Amino acid sequence: MVATDRVYQLIAEHTTDLVCIHDLENTIRFATPSSKSILGFSSDDIIGRRLTDFLAPEFVSEMDFSTLTRFFDHPGSRIRYQVRHGNSNRLRWLESTFSRIEEGNKKYSLLSSTRDITESVHLTDDLMNALSTEQQLSRFKSNLYSVASHEFKTPLAVIQANIEMLKIKKSPKVIDMGLESMEEEIDRLNSMIADMLQLKKLTMGKTTLKLEDLSLMAIMEDVVKNDCTKAFPKINTTLSIAKGEECTVRGDYSLVRYIFSNLMVNACKFSKDNTPVKVSIAFEDNFAKIRIEDQGIGIPREDQASIFTSFYRATNVSNIQGTGVGLSIVKEFVDLHKGKISFESSPGEGSTFFIELPYTLDI
Numbered sequence: 001m002v003a004t005d006r007v008y009q010l011i012a013e014h015t016t017d018l019v020c021i022h023d024l025e026n027t028i029r030f031a032t033p034s035s036k037s038i039l040g041f042s043s044d045d046i047i048g049r050r051l052t053d054f055l056a057p058e059f060v061s062e063m064d065f066s067t068l069t070r071f072f073d074h075p076g077s078r079i080r081y082q083v084r085h086g087n088s089n090r091l092r093w094l095e096s097t098f099s100r101i102e103e104g105n106k107k108y109s110l111l112s113s114t115r116d117i118t119e120s121v122h123l124t125d126d127l128m129n130a131l132s133t134e135q136q137l138s139r140f141k142s143n144l145y146s147v148a149s150h151e152f153k154t155p156l157a158v159i160q161a162n163i164e165m166l167k168i169k170k171s172p173k174v175i176d177m178g179l180e181s182m183e184e185e186i187d188r189l190n191s192m193i194a195d196m197l198q199l200k201k202l203t204m205g206k207t208t209l210k211l212e213d214l215s216l217m218a219i220m221e222d223v224v225k226n227d228c229t230k231a232f233p234k235i236n237t238t239l240s241i242a243k244g245e246e247c248t249v250r251g252d253y254s255l256v257r258y259i260f261s262n263l264m265v266n267a268c269k270f271s272k273d274n275t276p277v278k279v280s281i282a283f284e285d286n287f288a289k290i291r292i293e294d295q296g297i298g299i300p301r302e303d304q305a306s307i308f309t310s311f312y313r314a315t316n317v318s319n320i321q322g323t324g325v326g327l328s329i330v331k332e333f334v335d336l337h338k339g340k341i342s343f344e345s346s347p348g349e350g351s352t353f354f355i356e357l358p359y360t361l362d363i
């Protein structure tokens with residue numbers, strides 16, 4: 001079939017891409033009717049304008065306009081950019097390619113062909129997000145297997161040893177000791193499993209807050225009594241209000257309790273016997289500011305940047321039990337409460353953790 005003017009006209013009228021011819025100043029001199037669906041303006045409306053006139057301000061503000069526009073008059077270039085569709089607020093992603101028009105009298109300079117790629121950009125974004133969640137989950141699983149093989153083994157071995165001992169020694173005192181030791185190990189296993197489940201929930205973005213007015217002093221007193229004094233009777237823990245009068249804090253009880261418990265248990269377990277752990281809470285400027293100070297082993301400088309990463313444990317703790325999961329959960333929980341957490345630590349001298357929780361949460 002020989003292309004006639006009528007054939008060219010049919011192609012121009014029915015092409016789904018927007019095809020434009022630009023003059024030497026890049027002004028559009030011809031546009032196919034598809035401009036209505038691609039740019040949201042009729043071809044008559046876009047004649048006399050430039051493609052760069054339609055760039056979304058949000059998109060341009062992220063880029064240098066002069067660098068960006070250089071692509072628009074570059075034969076052979078392919079550029080992706082965002083426009084507002086017509087006069088609406090809808091943003092669309094477009095991709096244009098340019099080719100040079102060689103004409104004797106040089107009235108025209110370029111031909112552009114533009115396509116709406118919004119769906120494929122969104123699809124790529126969705127795929128990238130899914131991939132990153134998938135990668136996080138796969139990293140989580142492989143870390144979990146290595147922690148499980150090390151940390152879960154110890155309590156199981158202790159339980160096994162106790163069972164063997166109970167089979168041969170039948171005295172009531174030995175039975176009591178054996179049962180108590182097994183109960184402790186089962187508690188430890190349960191809390192490790194609870195941590196893993198919590199971390200998985202956080203990784204998948206499934207943690208939600210059940211908000212209520214909380215007394216931080218009451219929660220901290222409960223943690224000191226039940227999680228510290230019993231398990232670490234040789235650590236002297238003190239709790240005080242450093243400044244202001246106690247105000248309630250809007251938060252999720254179990255998450256805030258977890259934050260306090262993890263930091264307090266760490267302060268105790270990384271301390272030597274007969275050293276103090278001092279806790280104080282200041283109420284000022286609409287924030288509760290909690291400070292937990294120990295005189296324990298401290299955190300080596302080279303490990304300090306990584307301790308909020310899940311499964312990370314510093315190099316000086318190999319003989320103290322743990323999974324390296326707690327602090328990463330604490331950090332996420334503090335973030336969910338729009339709070340802040342930081343620490344200072346000197347190896348061999350001790351560590352101080354600081355948390356700030358706002359009184360109210362605008363979620």
Ligand code: ADP
Binds near residue numbers: 266312317326327
């Ligand atoms: P775990 O206590 O199970 O090892 P965490 O996630 O709670 O894991 O803490 C991560 C790491 O941070 C710990 O293994 C330890 O190296 C370091 N760390 C946290 N708190 C303290 C502390 N108070 N003193 C010394 N090291 C600490």
